Amino acid sequence: MLLEKFAHGREAYRLSGSVLAVRRAAALHGEEMYSTGVVRKGWYFIVGKLTMLFRRGSFTVRLPRPEKGNPMHKTVLFAASVLIGTLTGCGDTAAPVADSAATIQPAVAESPGTHAVSAEPSESPTIARVRTTAAKAVPTKVVKPAVTATRARSGCSAVSTAKVSGSEAPYGDHPQGLQLSGGVWSSGGERLAVQRPCTTGTLENLDGTATVATLMWSTEGTTGRWWALVLCGPGKTGTQCSVQDVLDDREPIQSVTITGGDAVVVYLTRTEDVPAAGVNIRRTAIYHYHVNGLAQTSFHDEPYTP
Numbered sequence: 001m002l003l004e005k006f007a008h009g010r011e012a013y014r015l016s017g018s019v020l021a022v023r024r025a026a027a028l029h030g031e032e033m034y035s036t037g038v039v040r041k042g043w044y045f046i047v048g049k050l051t052m053l054f055r056r057g058s059f060t061v062r063l064p065r066p067e068k069g070n071p072m073h074k075t076v077l078f079a080a081s082v083l084i085g086t087l088t089g090c091g092d093t094a095a096p097v098a099d100s101a102a103t104i105q106p107a108v109a110e111s112p113g114t115h116a117v118s119a120e121p122s123e124s125p126t127i128a129r130v131r132t133t134a135a136k137a138v139p140t141k142v143v144k145p146a147v148t149a150t151r152a153r154s155g156c157s158a159v160s161t162a163k164v165s166g167s168e169a170p171y172g173d174h175p176q177g178l179q180l181s182g183g184v185w186s187s188g189g190e191r192l193a194v195q196r197p198c199t200t201g202t203l204e205n206l207d208g209t210a211t212v213a214t215l216m217w218s219t220e221g222t223t224g225r226w227w228a229l230v231l232c233g234p235g236k237t238g239t240q241c242s243v244q245d246v247l248d249d250r251e252p253i254q255s256v257t258i259t260g261g262d263a264v265v266v267y268l269t270r271t272e273d274v275p276a277a278g279v280n281i282r283r284t285a286i287y288h289y290h291v292n293g294l295a296q297t298s299f300h301d302e303p304y305t306p
Helices: 001-018 019-036 038-053 072-089 123-130 156-161
Strands: 163-165 184-187 192-202 209-219 225-235 238-248 253-259 262-267 282-289 291-302
Touching: 019 038, 123 184, 156 192, 156 209, 156 238, 209 238, 225 253, 225 262, 238 262, 238 282, 253 282, 262 291
Parallel strands: 163 238, 192 253
Antiparallel strands: 184 192, 192 209, 209 225, 225 238, 253 262, 262 282, 282 291
């Protein structure tokens, strides 16, 4: 019943066109109800007026004031109190209608250190913010390449680029030393080359790890071949090799090891009755390290047949 009354009230408000017309209609029908005793029409208009006022957010209700003593007086007061109580209880669920002329402007956050400029109506806030916000220059950090400490080469692999020096011939003829490149040095028909036998280890009376290597000297156009035993280690300008012993012509070194703190060298040699082109002895020689370098202290011979 109450919903039907609300519908009649809203229809009366729509047809009236204005608040003033509703007031006049309510007053007119009120007078008609007083004279005819028809209460229903007045009730509908009162409901319509209260509905309209509630939707506009106003709870100030102005009704036609019937004369005291008229039966409509109590009816009007009672209806008004009931309707106001009902609408007030439902007020939490009623959402006020926003004015259609109002425009919600999006807020543009202004970051520290920047100044935002208002965007044109045709632009979106995001585009305007990007276009008008002064970008703070970020200094580019130059990343320097990491400097990796290069360790000096050591061991047998470092001999190929070592600098060789010695006092015995033919090394004594080059006091400035002979710089190997790729395991070879050559000049004026003379050639020095690194040989395969090589070892690393700890020699007695010598601190650190020692490298014992072998070289061979030759001269172009001759048959002479001279093997040498060298002791190598890291120096200020790279690997340095010092000649320890130079064998006789065509006495090839077969192996080099370090055992018991001494260098053990196996090479081929000959007896006095064998010409230089031949060998018949395999000699195992022991080299002990003293203050001045490696020196052969003993050897053991075995017959050798090529």
